Amino acid sequence: MKAWLLTAASFLLFLAGAASVPASPTVRTFMEGTEAFHKGDWPAAIAAFENLADSGVDNGKLFYNLGNAYLKNDDLGRALMWYERALKHIPDDPDLRFNYDYALTMTKDERGEKDSPLLRILFFWKYQLSPSTVRWLALILNATLWVALSVLVVRKKRLLRPSVILIAAATAVFSATAAVNYVEAVHVRHAIILPEQVPVRSGFTDTDTQLFVLHAGTKVRIARETDTHLLIRYTEDKIGWVKKSEAGII
Amino acid sequence: MKKTLTITVIILLAAAGFADAASVRAVVDRNQASVGESIALQITIDGGEGDVDLSGLVDFKTLSRGTSSSFQMINGRTSRQLIHNYVLIPLTAGGLTIPAIPVTIDGKIHYTTPIGVTISREPPVDSGQRDVYVTAGVSEPAPWVGQQLVYTFRLFNAVQVADAKFQAPEFNGFTAEELEERQSHRTVINGREFIVTEVVFVLVPIKTGTLEIEPAVLQVGMLQRNLRPRPFSGMDAFFGRSQMTTRILETEPITVHVKDLPPKPPGAPFSGLVGRFEIAASLDKTELRVGDSTTLAVTVSGTGNIMDTPEPAVPSPAEFKAYADNPEAQIQPGPQGYSGNKIFRTALVPVQPGRYHIDPIELTYFDVASGGYRDVSTSAFDVTVSPSETAAVDIDVFRGAPVQPPSLKKRVEFTGRDILPLKEGLEALKPQRSLPIRWFGLFLAIPALLFLAVRAVMQMVQKDDSPGRTMADRATHALKSAASSDLTDADFLSTLYRALVSAILARQGVMGTSLTWSEASERLLEIGWGADDATATARLLETIESFNYSGGKLDTQKREDLLEQTRQAVRRLTR
Numbered sequence: 007m008k009a010w011l012l013t014a015a016s017f018l019l020f021l022a023g024a025a026s027v028p029a030s031p032t033v034r035t036f037m038e039g040t041e042a043f044h045k046g047d048w049p050a051a052i053a054a055f056e057n058l059a060d061s062g063v064d065n066g067k068l069f070y071n072l073g074n075a076y077l078k079n080d081d082l083g084r085a086l087m088w089y090e091r092a093l094k095h096i097p098d099d100p101d102l103r104f105n106y107d108y109a110l111t112m113t114k115d116e117r118g119e120k121d122s123p124l125l126r127i128l129f130f131w132k133y134q135l136s137p138s139t140v141r142w143l144a145l146i147l148n149a150t151l152w153v154a155l156s157v158l159v160v161r162k163k164r165l166l167r168p169s170v171i172l173i174a175a176a177t178a179v180f181s182a183t184a185a186v187n188y189v190e191a192v193h194v195r196h197a198i199i200l201p202e203q204v205p206v207r208s209g210f211t212d213t214d215t216q217l218f219v220l221h222a223g224t225k226v227r228i229a230r231e232t233d234t235h236l237l238i239r240y241t242e243d244k245i246g247w248v249k250k251s252e253a254g255i256i
Numbered sequence: 257m258k259k260t261l262t263i264t265v266i267i268l269l270a271a272a273g274f275a276d277a278a279s280v281r282a283v284v285d286r287n288q289a290s291v292g293e294s295i296a297l298q299i300t301i302d303g304g305e306g307d308v309d310l311s312g313l314v315d316f317k318t319l320s321r322g323t324s325s326s327f328q329m330i331n332g333r334t335s336r337q338l339i340h341n342y343v344l345i346p347l348t349a350g351g352l353t354i355p356a357i358p359v360t361i362d363g364k365i366h367y368t369t370p371i372g373v374t375i376s377r378e379p380p381v382d383s384g385q386r387d388v389y390v391t392a393g394v395s396e397p398a399p400w401v402g403q404q405l406v407y408t409f410r411l412f413n414a415v416q417v418a419d420a421k422f423q424a425p426e427f428n429g430f431t432a433e434e435l436e437e438r439q440s441h442r443t444v445i446n447g448r449e450f451i452v453t454e455v456v457f458v459l460v461p462i463k464t465g466t467l468e469i470e471p472a473v474l475q476v477g478m479l480q481r482n483l484r485p486r487p488f489s490g491m492d493a494f495f496g497r498s499q500m501t502t503r504i505l506e507t508e509p510i511t512v513h514v515k516d517l518p519p520k521p522p523g524a525p526f527s528g529l530v531g532r533f534e535i536a537a538s539l540d541k542t543e544l545r546v547g548d549s550t551t552l553a554v555t556v557s558g559t560g561n562i563m564d565t566p567e568p569a570v571p572s573p574a575e576f577k578a579y580a581d582n583p584e585a586q587i588q589p590g591p592q593g594y595s596g597n598k599i600f601r602t603a604l605v606p607v608q609p610g611r612y613h614i615d616p617i618e619l620t621y622f623d624v625a626s627g628g629y630r631d632v633s634t635s636a637f638d639v640t641v642s643p644s645e646t647a648a649v650d651i652d653v654f655r656g657a658p659v660q661p662p663s664l665k666k667r668v669e670f671t672g673r674d675i676l677p678l679k680e681g682l683e684a685l686k687p688q689r690s691l692p693i694r695w696f697g698l699f700l701a702i703p704a705l706l707f708l709a710v711r712a713v714m715q716m717v718q719k720d721d722s723p724g725r726t727m728a729d730r731a732t733h734a735l736k737s738a739a740s741s742d743l744t745d746a747d748f749l750s751t752l753y754r755a756l757v758s759a760i761l762a763r764q765g766v767m768g769t770s771l772t773w774s775e776a777s778e779r780l781l782e783i784g785w786g787a788d789d790a791t792a793t794a795r796l797l798e799t800i801e802s803f804n805y806s807g808g809k810l811d812t813q814k815r816e817d818l819l820e821q822t823r824q825a826v827r828r829l830t831r
Contacts, residue, residue, distance in 0.1 A: 032685055040680050058685065067684035074675055095688045101676040108675055141691055145699050152703035156710045181700060188693045213310050213320045213342070 032058060039071065048079035066095025070102050077109055083200035083222035085109050087254035090198060090225070094256070097136035113223035118240040129183070137187040144180035151177045195228040197236060197253040204253070206246035210235050217246040228255065278304035280359045282368035284344075290376045291349050294502040296321075299340040299357060299368060306361035308340050315352045316344040317504060345504045346375040384446030387415045390474050392507035394459070395593075400515050401464050402530035403624045404560060404593035407432070409455040409472050409507065414448055419477040422455065425470040429514070430459040435589055458589045460561065461514040469510040476503055517622055524631055529621035531560015531593075535568075537617055537634035539604075546644035549605045554617055554634060557597035560624070563587050565598045571615040575608040575641075606641040613638055727762030728830045731755045735826050738819055748815060749804035752822045756797050759829035773798035793825050 039054030055072045069092035077085035089106040096102055126133050131140070151173045158170060199220045207214040210232075220226070220240060230237035235247045236255075278301060285296040295316075299308055310318050321341040327334055346352060352375050356367040379385035388411070395406040407427075411420070424434070435456040443452050461467065478501050520526045534557050541550040552572075556565045563585065572578045580602050587596035606612070616633040623630040691699075734755035738748055754769075760776055761768045763783050771779070773794040780790035800818060803810065810818075 033682060036682070036685055040678055043678055063685055063687065065684050065686060065688050067679040067681070071678045071684065074678055077675055095690075101679070105675040108673060111673075138690065141696060145696070148700050149703045152707040156707050159707075159711055159714060184696065188696070209320075211307075211320075213308075213318050215320055 032061070032063065036068075039075075043071070043075055043078075046078075048075050051075040052079060064095075066092040066099065066102070069095065070099070070105070073102075073109070074105060077105070081200075081222075082109060082112050083198055083202075084254060086113070086223040086225070087198040087200070087256060090196070090256040097138070109223065114221040115224040115240075118225065118244070119227055119242070131179070132183050132186070137184070137191070140180055140187060141184045144177065144184045147173060147177040147180055195255060197226055197228050197238065197255045199224045199226065199248075199252065200254050201252055204248055206238065206240070206244075206248055208246060210247060214247075218244055220248075225256075226253065278302060278306070278361045278366065280306065280357075280361075280366045280368050282354065282357055282371060284354065284371055284373065287371065287373045288376070289346060289373065290378050291346055292378065292503055292505055293346070294504075295344040295346070295373065296501075297342040297344050297354065299342070299359065301338040301340075301359060301361065303335055303337075304361045305338055306359040306366070309358045309360070310342070312355045312357065313344065315347055316354070317347060319343040319345070319502070343502050345502075346373070349375045349377040351375075382445060384414075384448040384450075386412075388413045388417060388476060388478060388503060388505065390472070390505045390507050392469075392472055392510060394469070394510055394512060397511070398513045398515060399461055400517055400530060400622065400624055400627075401461050402517070402528075402561060402622070404458055404460050404531065405512070406591060406593055407457040407459050407469065407510075409457075411453040411455075411474060411476075411505075412443075412445070412450040413453075413476075414450050416479045417476040418479065419475075421475040423473040423475075424455075424457070425472050427457070427459060427469060429463050429465075429467040430461050430469075432457045432459050433589055435591075456591060458593050461512065464514045464516040467512045467514055469512060471506040471509050474505045476505065477501070478503055518628070520620075520629060524618045524620045526620050526622070526629065527566055528564055529556075529558075529560055529562070529619075531558055531562070531621070531624055533558030533560060533562065533619065533621050533632065535617065535619045535632045535634055537637075539614070539637045539639070542637060543640045543642070544606065545642050546606055546609055549603045550639070552602045552604055552614070552637075554600045554602075555597050556600075556619065559593055559595040560621075562594060562596055562598055567600055568617045568619065570602050570604075570617065572602075572604050573612045573614070575606055575610065575612065577605045577607060579603040579605070604639075606639070609641045609643045611638065611640050722765065723767045724762050724765035727758045727765075727767060731758035731762055731826050731830055734758060735823055738822070745810045745815075746804060746807075748810070749800050749818075752818060753797070753800050753804065755826050756793070756800065756822055759826040760793075763829045771797065773801070796821050796825060 035054050035057055039051045039058070042048075042050035042054060052072065052075045055068060055075060058068055059072065069088045073085045073088035073092060076082075076088060086106070086109050089102065089109060092099075092102050093106065121133070135143070151170065154170045154173055158167070199222055202222050204220050205216040206218050206220055207216055209215075218240070224240070226238040226240050228236055229239045229245060231250075234250055236250055236253055237245065237247055238253065239245045280299060280301050282297060282299045284298075289295050319342065321343055323338060323340050325336060325338045327336055344354070352373050354371040354373065356370050359366045359368065378389070381389055381391060390409065390411050392407065392409045395408075396403065399405045409422075409424075411417075424432075435458065439454045439456075441452055443450055455472075517530070535554065536557075537552060537554045539550055539552050541548070544550055552570060554568050554570070556562065556568075565583075567580065567583065570578055570580075580600070583598055583600045585596065585598040587594055587598070604614075614637040616636050618631055618633045620629055620631050622628075731754075734751050737743070738751040738755060743751065757769065757771045757776070760771060760779055764779055776797050777790050777794035780793055781787065785793075796818075800822070803818075
């Protein structure tokens with residue numbers, strides 16, 4: 007009975023302690039953002055979530071929330087930019103996929119650069135699996151390969167050899183794919199067109215020839231970057247300069 | 257005198273310095289034009305490079321035509337001239353001013369001299385006095401939502417044009433498809449012949465209310481004969497050649513009032529078709545036997561969104577099996593919009609004899625001409641089914657074509673669209689950094705390193721049980737035993753023999769227990785020994801054997817001698 011009383015008292019003290027701990031400023035800002043979102047105050051929600059992102063919180067779910075807030079605020083370009091950033095962290099999140107696909111239906115421009123269908127078939131695993139999944143598969147297969155080789159050395163079982171060759175091939179494929187993904191992440195950069203309509207010009211000034219027009223939410227590849235402008239590639243034959251303020255780098 | 261010379265040199269140097277200072281100037285090719293007509297503007301920078309700011313030209317649309325540069329050498333001094341070329345399109349009529357244009361050279365702003373130009377209004381479109389003009393119009397300014405209308409852009413040109421660049425409107429609130437063929441014909445307006453080029457779009461409004469179709473823009477180059485010399489025309493002015501001038505032509509915006517469809521009166525369900533349609537049906541056989549098939553073809557034809565025609569519900573009797581085929585559509589966009597027909601074929605197979613009635617198939621569409629819903633229907637059919645000759649109780653129908661039975665399942669469509677909610681868990685605040693590449697490389701390397709460690713340990717721990725190793729161990733062991741002083745002569749000699757034979761066989765990597773001296777010699781030659789060494793070692797083996805079989809007693813010296821010779825041979829062989 008005494009033991010039971012002591013346990014109950016400890017539990018109550020724990021609860022009291024937990025209740026009195028103040029929320030950190032980060033948590034408070036996050037709660038303010040979600041509260042503003044529920045009240046329909048999209049600008050306030052955006053400000054709160056962006057404040058967290060600017061303070062260094064690098065989280066796909068936070069970026070997803072920012073995408074939602076911008077989409078509700080009728081800012082399609084920034085919504086898709088944050089959804090794209092979120093996809094880098096949580097590519098398999100079903101909510102994110104749903105909202106991202108929904109936002110894509112609102113864009114005006116056709117999708118620009120597309121991967122070759124042949125490449126998508128030949129290297130299907132690269133396109134079907136997220137970089138994180140490829141990375142972990144490479145590590146797991148690699149560990150399995152060396153364990154199998156160790157067994158082969160210790161037990162000298164020739165029967166294991168075909169399996170080891172298969173595992174080695176799979177390890178090589180996934181490790182190479184992971185390496186390509188790393189290289190792409192560093193060297194292949196994309197941006198999203200932010201304003202409703204952006205003229206893409208042949209040079210830096212407003213008097214340079216307008217080559218074509220892109221609309222909010224269109225994804226482009228960054229070919230070059232200066233202090234003020236980005237040289238963007240929409241398709242193989244459509245390249246031009248836009249101001250940095252008009253495109254959000256993913 | 258010296259002082260005068262010094263002052264003269266200073267003045268000359270200062271003058272040279274001023275001569276190097278940059279200057280800018282602006283010139284136009286004409287100062288009289290009409291709205292939409294182009295004016296060529298050149299901004300010349302002498303002695304440097306600069307940034308031209310045209311933001312002050314609010315009354316003109318500006319197009320860059322590139323830059324050119326030239327070097328001049330006068331009296332041994334070189335100077336560079338940079339020319340910026342622009343095309344100005346006046347936006348309004350009246351006396352306009354090209355203001356002083358700022359040009360920033362090396363951080364210092366220089367201004368050009370303002371230029372006054374007189375812009376006259378263009379004569380009315382139908383006066384026939386314009387050389388080139390454009391118009392746009394729609395076939396129906398107040399359509400119903402879903403009703404197709406035709407947008408026609410027309411270019412009228414009485415003079416030759418080139419390099420036409422057409423920018424269609426956005427058509428916000430409509431779905432738009434351009435007709436592939438652009439038509440051209442000639443027409444006479446007020447006694448003047450024009451070539452008319454038409455660009456036609458079929459539009460379908462997708463929302464109600466007042467929608468505005470933005471102006472279509474056409475940029476054309478016009479070949480005009482130079483009547484007076486222009487500053488940029490060079491020798492062309494002298495010979496009176498033609499010159500290309502750029503013009504930007506815009507149509508007027510068009511306002512379209514899209515009406516919502518009225519409520520559907522009770523009755524057959526609305527098919528979603530808006531336009532003018534007819535429905536017809538045909539049955540290829542009305543007298544057939546049980547198990548035979550007859551095809552019911554329902555054809556919907558007309559003008560409007562015929563591509564959206566839903567599959568009609570075929571009221572076949574319960575004694576018939578129905579197999580729907582894929583619909584066949586022949587739809588063309590034309591000057592009147594989309595028109596054509598869509599044919600739905602259904603194979604009907606009776607399973608019971610008798611006389612049957614197939615009711616008319618009904619279609620309800622919105623008739624844009626009358627502004628109301630209209631019901632159309634096919635004719636009814638009477639079918640006589642006689643018993644099958646095979647008198648099968650249950651008819652199985654086999655068809656060559658892969659026909660699927662009509663599915664009762666419907667594709668689920670969105671009834672509303674919205675995004676999924678926020679992620680409110682505090683895990684949204686945890687950093688999610690992806691695995692850095694150096695850690696990835698390290699994790700890849702760790703199992704390989706562990707494997708190498710395991711292998712090294714195994715090599716150290718595991719005993720080599722190959723024949724060569726076994727025989728070498730046996731030779732070494734026998735040699736150690738032979739060194740023991742408590743062995744009898746016979747045992748001593750047998751042990752030496754075993755040590756030497758084992759060492760030779762170990763070198764060859766084979767198992768065995770005995771060798772003759774000739775075999776020993778051959779094998780030593782095989783492993784690369786010299787003939788003398790091989791013979792000497794074979795003789796040692798023979799000596800050991802002969803002592804062993806002769807049964808003679810060995811003195812200590814002889815034992816030591818044989819042991820030493822054998823030891824050296826074994827060491828050499830097992831090294």
